[in-house]
Amino acid sequence: MDHAVDNRRQDHMDERPPAREGAGTWTGAWVADRLGVGLVGDEKLTGLLGLALRRNPKRAHLLVSHVLGKHVPQSPSVVHGHGFALGRRVRDLLSAEEARTAVVLGYAETATGLGHSVADGLGTAPYLHSTRRPVDGVAPAGGFEESHSHATSHLLLPADPALLAGRGPLVLVDDEFSTGNTVLNTVRTLHERYPRGRYVVVALVDMRSPADAGRLARFAREIGARVDLVTAASGTVRLPEGVLEKGQRLVAEHEAAAAARPLPPASAAGTVRRVDLRWPRGLPDGGRHGFTPAHRARLESALPAMAARLAEALPAAADHGRVLVLGFEELMYAPLRLAHELEQVVGAEVRYSTTTRSPVLAVDDPGYAIRTRLVFPAHDDPADGPGERYAYNVAGAGFDTVVAVVDSRADTPALHAPDGLLARLAAHVPHVLLVVVPSHVPAAPSAPDLPGGSPAMLPEPLRGPAFSSYAPDEVGWLLRDLSDVTLEAPTEEREEAIQSGGAHYAESLPVEYQPSEEYQDLFHEALAASADRMAQAVGAVTEIVLAERSPRPVLVSLARAGTPVGVLMRRWARFRHGLDLPHYAVSIVRGRGIDANALRWLAAHHDPADVVFVDGWTGKGAITRELAAALDAFEVSDGIGGFDPEIAVLADPGSCVRTYGTRDDFLIPSACLNSTVSGLISRTVLRADLVGPHDFHGAKFYRELAGADLSPVFLDAVSARFPEVLDAVTAQAGELLAADRTPTWEGWAAVERISEEYGIHDVNLVKPGVGETTRVMLRRVPWKVLARAGAGADLTHVRLLADQRGVPVEEVADLPYTCVGLIHPRYTRGATGADGRAVAV
Incomplete structure (x- = not known):
């Protein structure tokens, strides 16, 4: 069979939209009728999983998660929410000290985003995921094998190996817990090098047999550690005799039949545009080398602006249609969070999934989990050489726009080639937006002679x-x-030097203002009242x-x-x-x-x-x-x-x-x-x-x-x-913790408006708020004070200072702050007002 032709036929297998996710159509009947394979569990299990077949010499069936965001497009809030909820359960399981010292480890490629989300739920845990991508200059801190996987070898490449050396619990996250072999391999490898007293295994579904469940308990006793298991659902897979051979034959038959069918015409001739999200410099694109709570906080603060740029780039029609944010293999978390944020700000129906290296049979049947697939060449210079990659349930799914998110290492000519991912997407979707996130490479360890001296050379506090x-x-x-x-220098002299550019404000000190007895009385009154x-x-x-x-x-x-x-x-x-x-x-x-x-x-x-x-x-x-x-x-x-x-x-x-x-x-x-x-x-x-x-x-x-x-x-x-x-x-505190506290920066906008309105044209000379206005009165040469009309006792001390310094107070009706202090450029010595005081000219 001509391999290239087979790629194109698989690319267009199904032009009809598959059933929308969440419709409850994954009966599993297609696989069960042909192979006798079935899911045994409650409605919760069957609501999370579907069944498919794949080309794999070790396991014919594939459990396809409905909420993982890998093979099946799903709402990003659902995907992140499932992982976050599991993380909350882990946090509740641990003591406060254990939660503070825990480290979360996710498995590539399928569970990298899930592991991130679990770490989010824990709140204070750093995160690391295994990877199949070697990185020059980063020595592996460990590795293990995943025996049933399509690509078996995992590397652990933390920027700081100490991440794995702590004594706190290690939380291992995978999408499914099937036999326990992968987890046992991981724990055995790490425990020999970095022993610890507790492990927590987290998975969406526990599909172990009773015998496999006993193996985990025996292993925990063997290494002398506690091992807990946290899952969303449990059950088993019914596998009849000879299912592997029957499954391989069935996959071969259907792929041959698909190759023999004539190619249907492409459904779209979409456009491809690149969007720059202005990813924060130095922020890791994921957990390949470690992702700390501080990284998480930086990402949280940057997401609104990045989602806004992405929303602006969407075509107008997309606001009432369907948008897919498509991640890239191990790069799952950053696209997921972008999709989640985008879901909050646009009217479109936003879905999320990622590409994968796992070959799965696509069948147009409502009882089958993988309805269509796109096939394209690998485009990130993989260590295992060139090969095929896949995007499932994208073709024919009715998406108006696909936002393809890749890291910079994957932004190669192969991505943009006529048979590359972008071209495959554009053949099915009217609009394709490309987002490239910088591939994070850890900085080399700092030399002992740091620019400011090593910590040992620095004095104690x-x-x-x-x-x-x-x-x-x-x-x-x-x-x-x-x-x-x-x-110390006189205030007027400092102001002139600062505004003229002759000195920085931190190079000298103002003479310490000693308030009058009247003002000190005001301080005591304000303290008692507030x-x-x-x-x-x-x-x-x-x-x-x-x-x-x-x-x-x-x-x-x-x-x-x-x-x-x-x-x-x-x-x-x-x-x-x-x-x-x-x-x-x-x-x-x-x-x-x-x-x-x-x-x-x-x-x-x-x-x-x-x-x-x-x-x-x-x-x-x-x-x-x-x-x-x-x-x-x-x-x-x-x-x-x-x-x-x-x-x-x-x-x-x-x-x-x-x-x-x-x-x-x-x-x-x-x-x-x-x-x-x-x-x-x-x-x-x-x-x-x-x-x-x-x-x-x-x-x-x-x-x-x-x-x-x-x-x-x-x-x-x-x-x-x-x-x-x-x-x-x-x-x-309870109200604030439950509230949306996302910064709006409305104060910055107000300062810019005031700067222009009063002809200052330098936001550094506009000091908003009671605290900043007070500083102006005590340390700088103020021009005037803007006071919100009706402001009461909070302004008494400002009015007293203004009176003592001869500074006018102007009432303003729509001021967002209680008051604003203004310093007028440019301050010049020798210029005086009618009262003989120095003024700005």
Whole structure:
């Protein structure tokens, strides 16, 4: 038989749409009538599985999952939901400590997306999947054989072999648990090298015989470990005598018959267009080399924008039709999450499946799982040489658009060839969109002499009372003490230098503003009025961090506004949960990024995945963006990843983050003062002549202001309200955890509008929110204050400061913030207004 001709005939086997998924038509009668093979189980089992036949010398039948997203297009929310639910069951099975230290391992190629979804359900677990693709420069940390598979050899290629060396449970995820051989091979191989006390096996269906079930129990006793099994359904496959030989003959007969039929005409002459989703730099495309909770958080934050770009690229007609997002072999999770996000934002019926290397017979029968197939050459330069690849139940399924998602290694001439995947799809679908995700290759290990020095060369954190008025256990400052250096300059002089480009704001310090007695009275009044509100926000954001980020997070405050918040979050964790959380303060500088030496120190002493960055509030989100960009650059330069860029804040009026206590723009009393409410520490300094390559960023300890220090007063006033707000925190945290907290960045849009409306044309000179406006009044040369009409007590201190500094306050009706502080470009010394004060010209 002419092999190329056979490919084309199989490509067009069925032009009629198969029954829509979920219609309950998979009776299994076609296979059962011809071979006597059948599924034995309840309705739950038969609702998850169908039967098909394949070309395989070891096993004739194929269990085709209805909810896996491999062979059968399915709703992405259904696919992800099944894996996520299994992950939740695993989390409930484990203790809190076990859940924190668990690692999830999925099997290529079929279960790579399922394993990712299970890790999502666990929430805090890193993920790795086996692969059949060797990667230059990455040494295998292990491997095993899958005896019944079409392609048997699996490699384990973690970027960090320590991922497999932990003592926590290993969660192994496959689509089906048939004989247990694959799992036994895996556990035996890994346990010899990385022994641990517990394994959890997860599968959609458990199809073992009683004898096979006993083997797993005996094996667990043999290695002295606990092995649990979590599945969605169970049953067995009835296999009569001689079924393998009969199945092979049946497959050969039907493929020969298909080759003899004349080719039907192509149903479409579709167009092919490439769409750039702007995949985040450095974010792995999947779990081939490891996928951490921090990677997951980055993906979550990037998905809305990527799905929006994909939705914009869809043809107009697709909004009322059917769209298939088609993944590529092991690349299952990224396409699944894109499809899931797309499903939320378009009117089309979105489905998801992936291509595969497994050859399966296609039969146009409603009782058979694989109705059509497309055949095309492998296009990712596979290690086992050129060969065929397949896409099932795509042809004739009524799709208006197919979004083909491949990694960059697979974006080859073979993909675009006349007989390649894109051409095959275009013969059946009017519109084909190609999305290429960068193939992730782990960075080479960093050299011992890192640019900023190895962690061993870095000093230990500074602590009170030698540095700051906080107790030594409240916070460790990853800063250099510059207390003996004169860094202060008059505010007007600093403003001129900053706006003229002659100096960066972090190269000097403003003279510490010492408020009047009237203003200090206002601080105490504001603290008394808002302590309950503060305590509730502290409790809510801490509970969200513990529930979603890590059961034992490492709090890292962005100095200095974040430091009092980090101390309060640490106090809440001790009050509510008895946890003694590590807490540090680090420097981040707009335009210069976060202190890389501080990151190196943290990575050497803690798991980066446990680090939660903390700040007081968001304005327009500049620091949020700065942190994400800085962590990306750090991962590239140092090869150290895993830090989550998502900041936890008390208040998020700009809608810039997912982790917050409230989105109200209210007065946080610590914003009212400078160092005297922040442990007597200055803002941070970064200047080349003061901060060397082996130093942390600098700051000063104003010991001379001890008599005016209100830092302990502020902390004690808020934490004293913890018992009173406990019930309110429980309710508020529950509501937030259940809510859609996706950032809308409406604050950024408002700042851009205000910048244009007031002729500033520089968003850095627009400071939105009560906290940022207060900073403008205390540290910069303000031009005016915009106040939302009707704003009450939250603005009293701002109005007092404005009056003292001769700054006009303008009432604005539709302001999204309580107030906004404006700095007018360009500030010039010598220009004065009618009151004799310097003004902007």
